[in-house]
Amino acid sequence: DTGVSQNPRHKITKRGQNVTFRCDPISEHNRLYWYRQTLGQGPEFLTYFQNEAQLEKSRLLSDRFSAERPKGSFSTLEIQRTEQGDSAMYLCASSLTAGQGTLCTFGSGTRLTVV
């Protein structure tokens, strides 16, 4: 297992277009998280899944954003009608549910630039 994988690494899109990002978590991890990070800030929570169920969504996740994890494995994050303010690094992470010692492992992120 090579860790959490995110694709694409970079995406440049025109304002108003739709974009979709993919995250492949560590295979045995049942939890998957999406975070957004803007320049000079720490990551901010967007949403998380336990298996295929989306259990929590941040208020940051406007109705233009949708996330899915259809079979409890990989996840996609779609942004519709992109705006310049959506430009950020989108980070995916995964973990197991059990134990305080459970690490949250992050992928390398997808950097989105909306022009």
Next chain:
Amino acid sequence: KQEVTQIPAALSVPEGENLVLNCSFTDSAIYNLQWFRQDPGKGLTSLLLIQSSQREQTSGRLNASLDKSSGRSTLYIAASQPGDSATYLCAVRRPETSGSRLTFGEGTQLTVNP
């Protein structure tokens, strides 16, 4: 609402110096605390995790402590090297009963000069 603050925001030190990065959080009801490293334009690499019942964790030249009652954690880096230059982020994890999101600080940008 949990808030996490990291001080200093930036730090520049000569190679070989020992240094301390600080992290404070407002709600002591945490599940665990993780320290991450982030290189420019890259994802996060986990450095250390301290469970809420623990006081410290060590890995190589890194030592992290946790004082949950006062809402503080420190990351100690011994004998710093230019390769340690990066942004260091701390994040606290909410208890399982309150969801399990991580709340991050804004990070400390460390530069180690040769």
